Amino acid sequence: MKSLFSVIFVLLVAATPSLYARVTLNAGSSSFNIVNYGAKGDGKTDDSQAFEKAWHDMCSATEGTPTLLIPKGKSFMLQPMLFKGPCKINIELQGTLVAPKSVDAWKWPDNNRVGWIKFSDINGLVIGGGGTFDGQGAAWWTKYPSASNRPSALQFLGCKNLALSATNHINSPRNHIIISTCSDSSISNIHINSPEGSPNTDGIDISRSSNILIKDSTIQSGDDCVAINNGCSYINITGITCGPGHGISVGSLGKDGKFETVEEVHVRNCIFQGIKNGARIKTWPGGSGYARKIRFEDIILNGAKNPIIIDQNYKDYQRNGPAKAVKVSDITYRNITGTSLSEEAISLNCDPIGCTDIACPFDYRFTGLLDPLTSPPICKCILHVGIERVF
Numbered sequence: 001m002k003s004l005f006s007v008i009f010v011l012l013v014a015a016t017p018s019l020y021a022r023v024t025l026n027a028g029s030s031s032f033n034i035v036n037y038g039a040k041g042d043g044k045t046d047d048s049q050a051f052e053k054a055w056h057d058m059c060s061a062t063e064g065t066p067t068l069l070i071p072k073g074k075s076f077m078l079q080p081m082l083f084k085g086p087c088k089i090n091i092e093l094q095g096t097l098v099a100p101k102s103v104d105a106w107k108w109p110d111n112n113r114v115g116w117i118k119f120s121d122i123n124g125l126v127i128g129g130g131g132t133f134d135g136q137g138a139a140w141w142t143k144y145p146s147a148s149n150r151p152s153a154l155q156f157l158g159c160k161n162l163a164l165s166a167t168n169h170i171n172s173p174r175n176h177i178i179i180s181t182c183s184d185s186s187i188s189n190i191h192i193n194s195p196e197g198s199p200n201t202d203g204i205d206i207s208r209s210s211n212i213l214i215k216d217s218t219i220q221s222g223d224d225c226v227a228i229n230n231g232c233s234y235i236n237i238t239g240i241t242c243g244p245g246h247g248i249s250v251g252s253l254g255k256d257g258k259f260e261t262v263e264e265v266h267v268r269n270c271i272f273q274g275i276k277n278g279a280r281i282k283t284w285p286g287g288s289g290y291a292r293k294i295r296f297e298d299i300i301l302n303g304a305k306n307p308i309i310i311d312q313n314y315k316d317y318q319r320n321g322p323a324k325a326v327k328v329s330d331i332t333y334r335n336i337t338g339t340s341l342s343e344e345a346i347s348l349n350c351d352p353i354g355c356t357d358i359a360c361p362f363d364y365r366f367t368g369l370l371d372p373l374t375s376p377p378i379c380k381c382i383l384h385v386g387i388e389r390v391f
């Protein structure tokens with residue numbers, strides 16, 4: 001008799017989780033607190049199941065936009081996880097989501113080290129709340145020097161109308177945020193922070209996406225602050241403080257002879273400090289496609305090694321077959337000021353069929369860092385055939 005009772009009780013609870021987990025806020029929207037799904041939030045216990053259940057319930061909600069509350073003062077350990085749409089959901093991340101601490105503790109679906117937290121095919125996902133994504137990357141950086149063996153932290157795939165704001169992103173094993181095949185989305189007021197020497201810890205990587213706005217954020221990492229890759233158009237980046245890091249990059253494009261494109265990129269009102277590169281466009285010899293209609297303006301660069309660089313010989317690839325290059329055109333640099341660590345503040349390393357309509361910034365005001373008063377500003381164009389021209 002006793003055992004029959006407990007079986008019935010368990011079944012009831014399992015079948016109706018929303019009865020105890022869901023709180024109605026007002027007509028049409030409801031809040032789901034992850035703690036009510038049994039999540040411990042002690043930073044060690046695997047809370048993945050609670051998140052899976054909550055996501056399932058929220059996606060079953062028939063009206064309004066449910067909110068997932070991840071409360072303050074707690075740290076929830078999550079294994080690699082896919083949150084799949086098409087449900088419309090708000091995530092109020094006040095606490096911390098933390099990856100497994102040791103490399104061996106990560107549990108991979110199909111042994112495929114894709115990434116840590118992936119959101120896919122969601123229209124209208126809103127994430128905010130002031131909390132933190134902690135990728136626990138330190139153990140990965142030392143154990144796997146090669147990037148391809150390390151997972152990225154947060155991925156948004158196939159999203160539309162995504163709004164990510166007021167979150168912190170620390171210590172990803174690889175890229176902190178990936179945006180791919182997304183449109184009409186924004187990232188604002190976030191902070192990304194990893195040590196300067198951490199390998200391939202890009203801030204935000206965008207590919208195959210359009211109408212994306214990234215604004216008012218700070219990015220400190222071991223690699224590109226923002227990388228704009230193949231298939232991107234109408235990308236606006238404004239109000240970013242970048243560094244340490246490798247700057248804002250378009251590309252690399254055209255690896256292994258591929259046709260790749262980027263157009264309509266507008267980087268404005270940014271501050272770069274303590275960075276390797278500032279505004280960079282990089283393409284591989286032998287590729288095709290284009291990087292065009294790209295504008296960098298109102299930018300302050302302090303202590304960059306390569307403040308402005310177009311590199312069409314990225315990675316010194318050995319050319320096979322007919323000469324080809326990704327075409328770089330209609331590039332504007334305007335109102336860029338600051339200090340350069342190298343004399344060659346502007347380096348346009350173009351293939352003979354490579355660059356057209358580059359508005360070389362004759363109004364730029366770069367000074368050598370060591371002796372700002374005497375170092376003359378130099379704009380150097382290095383042509384592929386080895387002719388150097390100094391303006």
Ligand SMILES: *[C@@H]1O[C@H](CO)[C@@H](O)[C@H](O)[C@H]1NC(C)=O
Binds near residue numbers: 211212213235236
């Ligand atoms: C990007 O900036 C341009 C020019 O200011 C504006 O017309 C466009 O709507 C912006 N796009 C996004 C996605 O913010």
Ligand SMILES: *[C@@H]1O[C@H](CO)[C@@H](O)[C@H](O)[C@H]1NC(C)=O
Binds near residue numbers: 269298
């Ligand atoms: C140049 O850019 C700086 C900020 O980076 C801005 O404060 C200033 O107003 C800009 N000047 C012009 C002439 O647009």
